[in-house]
Every structure is written in C-alpha cells, then in structure tokens.
Amino acid sequence: MDLKKCIEACQRCAVACETCITKMVDMGGDSACIEHCRDCVAMCQLCAMAAARESNALEKFCKLCAELCETCAQTCGDMEHEHCQECAKACRECMDVCQQTATSCCG
Incomplete structure (x- = not known):
C-alpha cells in the first residue's frame, strides 16, 4: 500500500481547490463551487x-x-473557467487514489 500516493493526491487536490476558491x-462566482471546494480542502487535509x-x-x-x-469534481466540471476545470481534474484524481487506498489499506 502506497500511502505517499494518497498524501500527494490529497495535497494536490487541496491546492487546486484553494486556487479555485480564490479565483x-x-x-464574485458561484457559491456552490466555493462551498464544495471548501469542503474538499478540509477533507483532503x-x-x-x-x-x-x-x-x-x-x-x-x-x-x-x-x-x-466527486461532488466537487462534478460542480467544478460543470463550470467553464480554466481554474474550475483544473480543480475538477485534481478532484477526480484524488477520488480515484482515495478509493484505491480505502480498498487496499483496509479490505
């Protein structure tokens, strides 16, 4: 089990979400996007x-x-802004790694 992959994916995702929030x-952007990014940052950390x-x-x-x-990726993925698309990509990657980690670490 490679926990380093999980840690790095979570950190990349948190940074992408923080960037999205700031932008x-x-x-004066979409509040659902900001809310989902905030939840994602907290959980990734x-x-x-x-x-x-x-x-x-x-x-x-x-x-x-x-x-x-996954929720954040869906919300940001629906947005046209480049920073939202980058956020959605990081969220999808983190989602995949976290799912793999949950399966491999614990059954």
Whole structure:
C-alpha cells in the first residue's frame, strides 16, 4: 500500500481547490463551487494527515474524501473557467487514489 500516493493526491487536490476558491471569490462566482471546494480542502487535509499517521480510521477518511472530491469534481466540471476545470481534474484524481487506498489499506 502506497500511502505517499494518497498524501500527494490529497495535497494536490487541496491546492487546486484553494486556487479555485480564490479565483471564484475574486470573480464574485458561484457559491456552490466555493462551498464544495471548501469542503474538499478540509477533507483532503484531514485525509492526508490520517494517511501520514497510518490512522486506524484511514478507510473512513478515504471514503469520505473520495465522496467529497466527486461532488466537487462534478460542480467544478460543470463550470467553464480554466481554474474550475483544473480543480475538477485534481478532484477526480484524488477520488480515484482515495478509493484505491480505502480498498487496499483496509479490505
């Protein structure tokens, strides 16, 4: 099990979501996009920390992280802005890695 992949995917996703939030706020943009990005950032940070410490609850963290990443990817993916598309891509990648980690770490 490669927890480094999970940590790095979560960190990339959190950065992409923070960038999206900043640009959307500057534009006076869509509140659903901002809300989903905020949830995603928070969960990605928690998941990365849980993976780093090899938490006994890692499967739960990864499953919830994947779920929130999927929601964010759908919301941002529907937007035309380049930063939203980049965010959606990072969210989909993080979702995939977190799903794999949840399966491989814990059954």
